[in-house]
Amino acid sequence: MDPGTDSGTDPDVALVPLDEAGLAELLEAAVAGAAPAEVMPAPDGAGWDERLRTGFLAFHRGRALAADPVERTWVVRSGGRAAGAVRVEPGADGDEVGIWLARGDRGRGTGTAALRLLRSEQSVAASGAPLVARTTASNHGARGLLRTLGAATAPGTEGTVTARLPTVDHDGGPAAGRRTGRGC
Known part of the structure; x- marks a missing residue:
């Protein structure tokens, strides 16, 4: 990610709450454009095979689509297709x-x-909880994205970085407070 081009004003980006149809699209996007370890717990260097595809579906069903989910997940749609x-x-x-x-x-x-x-x-803004992100010190793209959003970062252990994101978009840019797409 190049923070210089990451303006966040793309009107074609939307968030759609994850459901079974979205999960199938996410799997397609992951297989076509990401390594398994980038999108789920998987060994570094692993390639997509049937076991990891099945694991991807089970991972998301267990975390976000279960009766008592551990997390909330949205499909990031860009130009009408699943992007992440x-x-x-x-x-x-x-x-x-x-x-x-x-x-x-x-x-x-x-x-x-x-x-x-x-x-x-x-639902995120109403919780009042601070937003926290963790990444590795070597993930320059993620760190640039967090800086663009005004996150305060601090070094963690074993080469990690923890960021606290403001819950309000203070830059007044065109994406501030705008909801795009279904479910937002």
Whole structure:
């Protein structure tokens, strides 16, 4: 991701709550544009095979589509197609936010637009919990996206970085407070 081009003003980006149809689209986007370890717990260097495809579906069903889900997940749609996912999981130090995007959607403003939409999502904003993101120090794209959104970062352990995202978009940009697409 190039923070310089990540403006977050893309009107074609929308968040749609995850359902079974969206999960099938997410799997297609993941297989076409991400390594398994980028989108779910998987060994580094693993390629997509039937076991990992089945594991991807089971992972998301167990975490976001279960009767008592551990997290809320939205499909990030860009140009009308699944481009990745964003999730929120309640935690002791705030609501943890995670995002992954297919390679073709990185560095185009999709991530910034998606996280701005997430911040404006009523159920997220109403919780009042701070938003927290964790990444590795070497993930320059994620760190750039977090900086663009005004996150305060602090080094963690073992090469990690923890970021606290403001829950209000203070830049007044066109994406501030705007909801796009179904379910937002």
